[in-house]
Amino acid sequence: MKRIYYHTTTIIVFILSIFFPCLTLATDTITSTQPLTINQTLVSTGEVFELGFFDPGNNNLYLGIWYKKIKQRTYVWVANRDTPVTSPSAELKLTIGDNGNGNIIVLNQDETAVWSSNQSVSTANTVAQLLDSGNFVLRMDNDEDPENYIWQSFENPTNTLLPGMKLGWDRKTGVNRFLRSWKSDTDPKVGDYSFKMNIHGFPEIFISKETDVRTLYRSGPWNGRRFSGVPEMKSVSLIEFEFKNNSDEVLYWFKMLNGSYYSRLVMSSSGSLERFTWVESSHAWSEYWSAPRDQCDAYKKCGPFGVCDANASPVCKCMTGFRPKNQQAWDLRDGSDGCVWSSELECGSDGFLPLKNMKLPESSKAFVDQSMNLSQCAEICKSNCSCTAYANMDITGVGSGCVIWAVDLLDMRQYADSEGGQDLYVRVAASDLDQSPTIGASENGSSNNVAKTVGITVGISAVIIILLLLFYLRRKKMQRLKNSSINRKGPHERSQDFLMSEGIIVQSKKDYSGETTTDDLELPLFDFTTLTIATENFSDENKLGQGGFGCVYKGILVEGEIIAVKRLSRTSGQGVEELKNEVRLIAKLQHRNLVRLLGCCIEVEEKLLVYEYMENKSLNTFLFDKEKSARLNWQKRFDIISGIARGLLYLHQDSRLRIIHRDLKASNVLLDKEMNPKISDFGMARIFGGDQTEAETKKVVGTYGYMSPEYAMDGLFSIKSDVFSFGVLVLEIVSGKKNRGFYYSSNQLNLLGHTWNLWTQGKALELLDESIRAEFSKDEVLRCIQIGLLCVQEHAEDRPNMSKVVLLLSSDVLNLPQPKYPGFSLGKRHSEIESLSKHDESLTINGVTVTVLDGR
Known part of the structure; x- marks a missing residue:
């Protein structure tokens, strides 16, 4: 009888689905008598999330959860990610067995289960409910206490961490909750990359490539305020980050301080961890942060005892008291072998080098004691000849707890300011420590106090002398100017x-x-x-x-x-x-x-x-000169591209000010005697506030061929405007040809359009400058061309930010997304700009003013 009732219900739903392709149930709950079919969805009480079957584009059906009010379909959880429904219909229901099991199951057309909540608690009268948090829970019909949930999707995450969803280990049950990427953008199957907590030693979170068991990135341990390798966590005003580490569990989660804002953390199929926030004014997801974001985020970039500094060139450096282990490789900018002590250590007399703003070393083998203070920590480390470094466990207040490393120090990084990292004390020979007047020894001992006192006295005296000298020179200067004709x-x-x-x-x-x-x-x-x-x-x-x-x-x-x-x-x-x-x-x-x-x-x-003074003048004097361009072999061109990217990243993200250059071009990149690039000419630059992402101007300034579409046409500029200019510059450096402006010239496409045609035809290598005759890496050239095309995509939101660009340039592991067509070379904008083709490419375009600027 139940069978007949079930088939009758199915037929009725099928008929309704013909006339109403997608029905939303007037509930957030399913019961044993009310299943969910392929053309129905559940909607949470506040209409925040929606649950139902979907096809991501691979002709398979999956049960998933997405945001209800966001038209841009964004999936946050998938049930049957590895067992898709391949039949044309499916059903979600609660089991009704003789043992009162009450599991959630997904059935395909022949009623075979392809997925189940698989809980072993035998219970009756269960319901499955979608909550406003995005959590899909199985509970008793009359019990809404979260502590009594039988099963919940929050404890079975896929690739997305939502507010309130916890990541980490339950030490009692041994369950580890972590994120695992999709296989691709259209395939929810378990992918290659994971974001997972390591609970050993001083807990921290790693991004790993599971297919070849390789670590790509680590967050640094939690220091009471943030993960020591994620300085961006300090400046998020709408998000509160939480971390719990006790005998029962090690968990990380976040919560929104304003429920009207959406934020999510995603392990992408390309291997990067990305935090997105929903910007209602632009109706789009904005990438707030991603990791790895630059080459110093690459795991063990500078090897044992090496320190990575993204603002330095080269990025790897050895601390005072250390030298490169492999000098030849180090000179070739390969720091993977790391550093070794310059002098032999003598346990009783060694000192400790204090380093500021450090991402703490890899900590899975570190010793941690919550009860010690820093002085006690220093004493233990000094007395233990195996101890290589120590630090506070918690930096809140005056600091507390002790972390000690008795192994090689791996994956260290130094930040430009106190926003990132914390103090770290590294063991060095006393003789090396004494040679550095800017670095003190351990905090303990009267000799150190005397040294500090002397240092402070000398410093104050030096400052007074310098001030008196400056005052004297200024008075002398003013007197000379007074008498000057x-x-x-x-x-x-x-x-x-x-x-x-x-x-x-x-x-x-x-x-x-x-x-x-x-x-x-x-x-x-x-x-x-x-x-x-x-x-x-x-x-x-x-x-x-x-x-x-x-x-x-x-x-x-x-x-x-x-x-x-x-x-x-x-x-x-x-x-x-x-x-x-x-x-x-x-x-x-x-x-x-x-x-x-x-x-x-x-x-x-x-x-x-x-x-x-820049000995080699500007980049354009070499790049577009047939005789001089031969001096720019591929390695030099790649180094120039990387250097420009690092400089632009500093302007956009790492400097105290957020700067939009607005006139990046080959003539504004100068070359020193070693052909290192330096960005110049900030006359047209604009300062952005810390939370400002876009601005508008009535006076468009810049140079034809380098301006982004939204800036040239609408006066809208942002960091993505500079990214567009950088993309043009990359393609010019690769090809040795100048982009002739945003129009057709002599019935030929400009450089962007020409590059796009070669790319879509699989002939991108033909873009490479003919003057490059020596050996070069085909993969590296193709990667640069692809990055250039990603940067010049027509829509600003499609372009990567400079942190992603620097990462993509420095890594041959990460998969690059496929670029979309570039701005001002294809599509509807051609007709809008065709009338400009008779003008010189140097003209600045604007609906209000036209200014000749190419000579800058």
């Missing part, structure tokens, strides 16, 4: 006021040989006379280049230092505001791949900027 007091004072108003400290003289620190914003003020003499009265023989702003000259100061002087012409389109912008920005930026501003001169009607 060329430089009058008024203009000079105005130039100082101009700089002081921008927060730049000016001084008359500075030792230019050393790099300034991040907090040192002093900017020397040059005499116009000094620069006139240095450039031999701005002679044509010393002219390095000329553009719309004016000319750049080579100069030699009295001290013998070679400089580059940018002299703005009186008719320059780059006026006081642009000069002010450049001074303000570049004086505060310090990175190997950004050109260094040495000073400026603003006197009478003269406006000049003084830069470090």
Whole structure:
């Protein structure tokens, strides 16, 4: 009788499905008498999540959960990911057996079970309910207490971690909850990558490639505030992160402080962990954070005792008291062999090198004691000859707990500021420690206290002497300017006021040989006379280049230092505001791949900027010259691409300011004597707030061929605008050809369109510059072309951010997504821009203004 009733119900549902293709049940619950068919869905009470059958695009059916109100279908859980329904119909129901089992099962068309909740508790009167949290639970009909759930999807995660879903180990049951990627974007099958907690030693989370048992990334251990290798966790205002480590469980989870916002953590099929937040204004998921995000996130990038610094070049370095284990490989920028102690250790007299802002070493074999303080930790480590390092377990408050490593220190990384990492103390020979005046020894012992006292006294004395000297030099300078017939007091004072108003400290003289620190914003003020003499009265023989702003000259100061002087012409389109912008920005930026501003001169009607001298001028002088381009072999081109990417990443993410350059092009990339690239010309750059992602302008500035579609057409700029310019630059570096602008020229596609055609035809290697005759890596060239095409995709949301670009450039393991068609080369925009084809490619486009800027 039950059989007849079941078939009758199925027939009725089938007939209804013909007229109503998808029905939403007026409930969030299924019972033993009310199953869920292929054309029905459950919706949580608050209409946050929806559950039902879906086809991701591989002609199979899966039971899954997705967001109800988000039109862009986003799946957060899949039941039968490895056992899809291959028949045209399926059903979700609760079992009704003689033993009152009450499992949730998925049946295919012939009523064979393809998936089950598989719980062993024998119970009757069960219901399955979809909650607003996204949790699908099996419970007793009259019991809604979460502690009594019989089964729940939150304890069986797939590739997504939702708020309230816990990741980690239950020590009592031995159950480990972790994320496992989809096989591909259209196949929910268990994929190659996992995000899993390691509970041994000092617990932390790893990304691994399960197919070849290889670790790709680790989060660093939880230090009371965040995972030590995830500095971004500190700046999230709407999310609260939780971590629990006791005798019963080791768990990590997060919760939203405002229920109206959505956030999810996804283990992607390409091997990266990505946090997305829903931006209602743009109706799109925004990638807030991802890992691995740069080459220093690659596991054991710099080997044992090596430290990775993404702001350095090369990124691997050895600490004080250490040297490269394999010097030859180290010189070739392969740091995988790591470092070794420079001097032999003597257990009783060794000291400890304090390192700031460190991602703690790999900690699965670390010793942890919650009851010790840091001083006790130092004593134990010093007395144990096997101890290589120690640190606080918890950095909240004054710090507490002790972590000790008695093994090689692996996968260390140093961050630029206190936002990331924590203090780490590494064992070194006392003789090596004494050679470094900036690094102290262990905190214990009277000798250390004496050394600290002496150091502080010397430091204070040095600061007083320097201040007195600067005061004397400034007074002498002002007196000389007062008596000068060329430089009058008024203009000079105005130039100082101009700089002081921008927060730049000016001084008359500075030792230019050393790099300034991040907090040192002093900017020397040059005499116009000094620069006139240095450039031999701005002679044509010393002219390095000329553009719309004016000319750049080579100069030699009295001290013998070679400089580059940018002299703005009186008719320059780059006026006081642009000069002010450049001074303000570049004086505060310090990175190997950004050109260094040495000073400026603003006197009478003269406006000049003084830069470090770049022996090989700009990239375009080599790239687009048939004779000189041969000097750029593939390795140099790849290094230039990587260097530009690191510089741009620093501007977008790692500097104290978020900078959008807005005019990245080959002529604004300078090359030093080793052909290392440095981004220059920040006159058009814009500062973004920490949480700002996009802005709009009525005055579009830039150069044809490098501007993104949304910026050129609508005045919208963001970090993705710079990414587009970078993509164009990558394709130009690979090909040695200049992108001729966003239009057809002589019935030929521009460089972007030409590259796209070669890519879709499988002939991408034909893009490579003919002057590259030496050996090169085909995979590396193809990877760069694919990255270039990903960066120039028409829609900004499709383009990767620079952290992802740097990661993709540095890794040959991660799978690259397939690019979509590039902006301004294919599609509907052709008709919109065809009328511009008669104009010079250097023109700036704008519905309001048109400005000639290519000469910059």
